[in-house]
Amino acid sequence: MALKSPAFSSRIGFILAAAGSAVGVGNIWGFPTQAASNGGGAFLLVYLAMIAILAYPMLVAELTIGRMRQQNPIEALRALSDRPFWRMFGAVSGVIGLLVLSLILSFYAIVSGWLLAFMFAPIAELMGFTTAAQWLTEFSVQRNMVMMILFMLLTIHVVRSGVTDGIERWSRRLMPMLFVLLIVMVAYILTLPGATQGLEMYLKPDFSRVTDPNLIIRAMGQAFFSLSIGVCCMMTYGAYLSRDENLPKTAGWVAGLDSSVAFLAGLLILPAMFAAQELGVVIYDAQGQLLSSDTLVFSVLPAMFHSMGAVGHWVALAFFALMVIAAITSSISMLEAPVNALREETNQPRHKSAWIVGFVIAVVSAVIIYNFEQLFGAVITLTTVYMQPLLALVFGILLTWVLRQHLLLKALSEGAPEMASSLFWKIWPWYVKFICPVLILLVIWRG
Secondary structure, eight states, X not given: OOOOXXXXXXXXXXXXXXXXXXXXXXXXXXXXXXXXXXXXXXXXXXXXXXXXXXXXXXXXXXHHHHHHHTSOHHHHXXXXXXXXXXXXXXXXXXXXXXXXXXXXXXXXXXXXXXXXXXXXXXXXHHTTOHHHHHHHHSOOHXXXXXXXXXXXXXXXXXXXXXXXXXXXXXXXXXHHHHHHHHHHHHHHHTTSTTHHHHHHHHHSOOGGGTTOHHHHHHHHHHXXXXXXXXXXXXXXXXXXXXTTSOHHHHHHHHHHHHHHHHHHHHHHHHHHHHXXXXXXXXXXXXXXOBOOHHHIIIIIHHHHHHHTTHHHHHHHHHHHHHHHHHHHHHHHXXXXXXXXXXXXXXXXXXXXXXXXXXXXXXXXXXXXXXXXXXXXXXXXXXXXXXXHHHHHHHHHHIIIIISOHHHHHHHHHTTOTTGGGSHHHHHHHHIIIIIHHHHHHHHHHHX
């Protein structure tokens, strides 16, 4: 018999952990880059709309699946029906979701290792270790391997400590720190010459671009991926949520915190880009297109920090510390989902499961590092462009088409006794059943 899942000790612990899962490198860097490439304020406006009409409803769906059974995604999806075919289909969907999530963590650990390296580099510079700083900022197999392993060890350390003593404890520490660092960095960047130009671009929407189909599709995709929909993270965290909690309201808090971080990141990155341009750093190519996001993170901003003199080392340290915090709050949720599934399905101790899953993912990361040109982009495209939205579509179908409606109402009514007569219940099930699949298929098609 599978072990019962652990639980968060408080609502705020869950909200901070779930928001931490949603807030990642893509949220802090991907959103501002998309905004800068797609009309600034117009993208922000459409993105917030997409959070409300697509990401939030699907977030409620995944949290509901997780809390109904309060076990890992394989068992949670299996338990949505008593028919043999749908039970098998649900279990297979859970396994595939966890495999896709592990693949995402395998490339995420590599990128996060780069962020660790760039965080350590200004420290090395300040201590006079110029050669070490150069090694940390130059692309190499050795640097990538060392930093990836270090990041995976940090993630394993948190996850092996459990939900309350590991994930919840560190989320309570790191999420407030992330907000403080973001606000301090925003306040500083806005004092630099050229920053107001980026601020105007970000907060003054060009309404003629709001109806641009390409902008709408990109905003929809960013909102979708921003909340970690479709890869079992939120389903796993939902299993740890008390039955006394109101799911729609709790999901609203998570979506709100995630959107707040994205908004603050835009206030940081867009003004920083134009401040960098003021200092002579190239942001756009010869055709007037914004340089790619990886170039911006690892070339443009470090060049701006370097041009700021001695204070630039401290600003660089703060910026990349912010990025590392965002990375670790997401990576612990990515590792937790397969670790808890292995723990419950095989009755393995948590610490052993954490080391087994962490080691396997690190090996996959190593394979990608040694075959970087062939595998890195391919793994990202397979998992995030195709598999993530497809899996979210499957999860939504299983919840609203396969699960009997009275059981769905019973699940949502836990923590919300008035659910049956609420406007949410009159709209949400049908919205997830019919509208969300169409929107998700649109994202897949355009992707």
